Amino acid sequence: MMIQRRLFLLTEGIRMALVRRIAIGLAIGGCYIAQGLLTALLVADMFKTTIAWDQAVWLLAGIACMLAVRTYLVWRQEISAKKTAGIIKGALRQRLFGRLLELGPYHLQDERTGHIQSTLVDGVEGLEAYLTSYLPQIAITVFSSAVLLGIMATLSWPVALVLLAAILAALFGPRLWDCLLSSRGFNHWASYAKFQSQLLDSLQGMITLKAFNAGVRRGEELKRESQSLYRKTMKQLSISLMDSGIVGLATALGSAIAVGIGVFQVASGSLEIGSLLMILFLSAECFRPVGDLNKHWHAGFLGVSAAPGILELLDSRPYVRDEGTKKLAVAGNVVSVEVDHVTFAYSETSAPAALDVSFKIEPGETVALVGYSGSGKSTIVQLLDSVRFAYEPGASGRPALSDVSFRVDSGRKLALVGPSGAGKSTCLQLLMRFWDVTEGAVRIGGVDIRKLKLEELRELISIVPQDVYLFHASIRENIRLGKPEATDMEVEAAAAAACCHEFIEQLPDGYETNAGERAVQLSGGQRQRIALARAFLKDAPILLMDEATSNLDADNEHSVQQALARVAKGKTVIMIAHRLSTLRLMDEVLVLKDGKVADRGAKESLLQKEGFYLSMTQADAKT
Incomplete structure (x- = not known):
């Protein structure tokens, strides 16, 4: 026995x-x-x-x-x-x-x-x-x-x-x-x-x-x-x-x-x-x-x-513990985002991806972050206060963020721009609290997100990731993931706002068409528009987008940007961008380089300075 x-x-x-x-x-x-x-x-x-x-x-x-x-x-x-x-x-x-x-x-x-x-x-x-x-x-x-x-x-x-x-x-x-x-x-x-x-x-x-x-x-x-x-x-x-x-x-x-x-x-x-x-x-x-x-x-x-x-x-214990008890009162989708002297690292002894970064976004302003590869733009997206973060606590490696600070007031729009590998998507993950910062704090509405219940925190946020995942279910159910109780009419309205209603209607079973395993039967642009519809349907006060129009052609991109302008109205928006066309909605651009704020300002003012944003503009014009 x-x-x-x-x-x-x-x-x-x-x-x-x-x-x-x-x-x-x-x-x-x-x-x-x-x-x-x-x-x-x-x-x-x-x-x-x-x-x-x-x-x-x-x-x-x-x-x-x-x-x-x-x-x-x-x-x-x-x-x-x-x-x-x-x-x-x-x-x-x-x-x-x-x-x-x-x-x-x-x-x-x-x-x-x-x-x-x-x-x-x-x-x-x-x-x-x-x-x-x-x-x-x-x-x-x-x-x-x-x-x-x-x-x-x-x-x-x-x-x-x-x-x-x-x-x-x-x-x-x-x-x-x-x-x-x-x-x-x-x-x-x-x-x-x-x-x-x-x-x-x-x-x-x-x-x-x-x-x-x-x-x-x-x-x-x-x-x-x-x-x-x-x-x-x-x-x-x-x-x-x-x-x-x-x-x-x-x-x-x-x-x-x-x-x-x-x-x-x-x-x-x-x-x-x-x-x-x-x-x-x-x-x-x-x-x-x-x-x-x-x-x-x-x-x-x-x-x-x-x-x-x-x-x-x-027996495994979560790295991010759901121990929050505070309630965050949100009136009329009014929520602010704050980053104050944030440090974030892939491991404890990493060189910081963002060093001593501080800025403030005044009411009515929109900011886009632009930077070189590895400059930490995505990392800045979080609401952080003197934060240090490492993917592997205790391990050796370069910090992704170090002493980074900024604030996004309610209803303002901030864009993070920079080459691949700068840590842009990591910032979104910190804000969603898929990870906890090593030092400092991440705040929404002035409340440390670690003091909020994870479910409540994530109800405040809609996200459109760069790598969209659709489940083996109908297109309707994939969109309804953002709001399970949504009616069919609401689902279709969100799809229309994301410019995907027409192509969905042309599918064999329309909205009841099964997306299939990993949605390989859909193009990258179609998957991305469905993800946009999902985020629109959720209608959360904070909207995060990781190059949300990267897989769209020029015509669809223009349509989606118009829809984004409608949906983003009154919301706190943080966008990771790789090309200039996605910055039209932004009030301000924050340029990151080597984990530091290399420059900051309105798009027009940055064009008057030598730096990454000007180089990015010139490269985009050539293409």
Whole structure:
């Protein structure tokens, strides 16, 4: 037997169901025992000189009754097992998914999607047999064996002792290999999860593999991973099957020796033939629960091997903790954004991406940030107060922000502009509180966002990311993600505002068309407009856009910019921009370079100065 306390704790909430399963299992065992005893009595009658047919008929009827009852109980046990398994798997997956949501991007950046999928799907599936079959079978085995050994002791204590020794050998003998079996089991699970990750990665990158004629090479990699999984599976089985061999050997020897002792006692006159027949029919029955226990153990071993990953995920503590209690009163979508001496770093000892950056946006002004690659424009987007941030706290590396400050008053529009890698998108993530700053504070409406509930904070913000993700659902449901209670009319109005109503209507099923896996059937511009519609529908007081028109052609870009002007009216807008056409709505441009504010001002005034913004304008004019 192998009981893991942590895994047993996962049965919380279904323990009464497990108790019912144990009760049914014991009743089934009782049927087997009664059937064995009745059969022994019937055979014993056959050895008598005069057969009592009336008694034989009743014995046969009793055996038939036990068979019928046992059949019903087995059916009920299977139904109960499936219901219990469904409950525990659903509850466990819900806990795991909830924990993943709590952990956020900080945890997921170091984990492969395929590995997480293996844990949530195959790992939990494997635990079903352990939690809903193996654990109840332990209790069934203990009680059934105790009853049977008690009966045997009344017939012949030497036989009972032999059977006890054989049962103990069958239960604990395989545990001699537990360390080796666990080691190989964990290696097998790691190889299985790696293969799953590689396979999922290959499926998601199929177009790229085809485009670069890399399909054969990738296939060879998958073949090597598959062969490695096969070898580790066989190594695990070589130890696992030894368990079955030990149980089988103990069962065979125990039964044979017990019957042999019984025969010897009958020959010596110390045991009656009827008692010998009971020993004959019940000795094998002593090992049936042990055999079932071994079967359930092997069925659930994949889950046991995956358990460390499951428990590690459940034990993980979120980098961003949802401990806020304050309420932020928002009247008429009036919300301010403030950044004051912010420091942000990908790791603790990084060089800052923004050093001593401070500015203020007066009411009625719109600001765009422009800067060189790595200058920290995206980072500035947050509401920060003397903030320092690192993606890997305690690690070495260059800070993404250091002592950066600025303020965006309610209803104002700020644009962050700069080359790729400047940390622009990171700023949006800080504002959404996917990460927590290392030093300083991020404020909305004058309140540190760490003091707000995460749900309340994110209700204040609509976001249009550069890398749009659409779910495998209808276009309507993808847009409605921004406002689940929205009516169909509201969804379509948001789509019209984002200039995507017409192309959606032309799809095979219109708004009910399924976006498909990763929405590959839609163009980048179409996906981006749907994301805009999603943000418009949410209608939050703060609007974040990460180059929201980057995948649009000139005509659609002009239409979307007009829609943005309508939707952004009265809202606090922060936009990351890479080209000048997206700055038309902005009141002011903030230029970042090497983590510092290189320049700041209205677009017209910046054109009069030598610097990045002028260079960007000249480069844009050439294209």
